[in-house]
Amino acid sequence: MNILAPSILAADFWQLGEQIQEVEKAGAQYLHIDVMDGSFVPSISFGMPVIQTLRRHTGLFFDVHLMIEKPERYLQEFADCGADLINFHLEASDDIRGTIERIHSLGKKAGITIKPATAADAVRPYLELADMVLVMTVEPGFGGQKLMPECLEKVRVIRSLAASRGLDIDIEVDGGITADNVGLAREAGANVIVAGSAVFKGNIGENIRALA
Ligand code: DX5
Ligand code: ZN
Numbered sequence: 001m002n003i004l005a006p007s008i009l010a011a012d013f014w015q016l017g018e019q020i021q022e023v024e025k026a027g028a029q030y031l032h033i034d035v036m037d038g039s040f041v042p043s044i045s046f047g048m049p050v051i052q053t054l055r056r057h058t059g060l061f062f063d064v065h066l067m068i069e070k071p072e073r074y075l076q077e078f079a080d081c082g083a084d085l086i087n088f089h090l091e092a093s094d095d096i097r098g099t100i101e102r103i104h105s106l107g108k109k110a111g112i113t114i115k116p117a118t119a120a121d122a123v124r125p126y127l128e129l130a131d132m133v134l135v136m137t138v139e140p141g142f143g144g145q146k147l148m149p150e151c152l153e154k155v156r157v158i159r160s161l162a163a164s165r166g167l168d169i170d171i172e173v174d175g176g177i178t179a180d181n182v183g184l185a186r187e188a189g190a191n192v193i194v195a196g197s198a199v200f201k202g203n204i205g206e207n208i209r210a211l212a
Contacts, residue, residue, distance in 0.1 A: 159189025
């Protein structure tokens, strides 16, 4: 299924509640929530209290993208505050298999995320275990960057690897997605599309229709 996951990093935080209602009304199914620790990535965003508050007001599926060192330290907290899917970076974890299993034991979906410099091959051992692979199409840390088209090649490789094993895994792309390049991402094999600036800058309803 084709899913759109608006990234609230690009939202106007003064109007966050209304903007989330708007994306929901326009048909987005997921909410992409970027958590940054100022260490794994240079920037700091927001954390559990914000997610917990949003959880009380919307039924959207929460796709939490952890850009934090040693994500295994906080899985319980993110599960408790309302994540439905926890995406953690393969580069940030010492125990990838254990982290996926722990997320599952908390009753949540587990995604492994790779940065632009990480090869598609790195996810090979986990395709049977994870629910999703999130392929970053920009260097993580900031919204509003330009898509690195070479990353879509990794989407293609992972999609065909999964298909050759009969796996229907979700593949998400994140970073620099616009109405002009979303077709390329889908054609490469991505079925979950993150978009921040392309959703929240301008008219949200029109933007979402353009990305559909
Ligand atoms: C980048 C974040 C992205 C970002 C996407 O580190 O993981 O989710 O918010 O924003 P756009 O779509 O503006 O590139
Ligand atoms: Zn993200």
